[in-house]
C-alpha cells in the first residue's frame with residue numbers, strides 16, 4: 728500500500744474531513760500503539776504544517792513524551808503543570824490563543840504562540856494528551872477541538 732498522504736487545501740473543516748479517513752486507513756489493522764501515534768502526528772503535521780504535534784502519555788504519574796513531529800520538546804510534565812498538565816488535571820480540551828497569557832505555560836519551543844491540548848480519556852481516566860502548537864497566535868478553535876477529539880477517540884490505546 729502506498730503511504731502518501733493526499734493533502735487537501737480548503738477550509739479547515741474540509742482539511743480535517745479529507746484527512747480523517749486517511750488517518751483511519753493508516754491505523755486500520757495495525758495494533759502497535761507507537762506506530763499508530765507516529766503516523767497520526769505525521770499526518771496532522773503534513774496536512775496543517777503546525778510547529779509541533781505530539782502525544783504525551785501518562786506513565787507513573789507523569790506525562791511522558793511520546794511520538795511527535797517538530798522541534799525537540801520537554802520530556803516530562805507533572806499533573807497540573809503547563810497547558811498539558813492542566814488539560815490532564817481538568818480532563819478537558821484547552822485552547823490557548825496566546826501562550827504568553829496562559830499562567831504556567833511551559834515553553835518547549837520559543838516559536839510557539841498558540842496551542843490546543845486534547846486529553847485522551849479511557850474508562851474515565853486521562854491516559855495521555857495530544858498537544859498541538861502553532862507559530863501564530865489564535866490558530867485553534869472549536870473546529871480543531873471537535874476533529875482532534877474525534878481523532879483521539881478512534882485511536883486504540
Ligand code: SME
Pocket residue numbers: 779800801804808809810811812831832833834835836839842858860
Ligand atoms: N507548552 C506545553 C508543553 C509541551 S510543548 O509545547 C511540546 C505546556 O505548557 O504544557
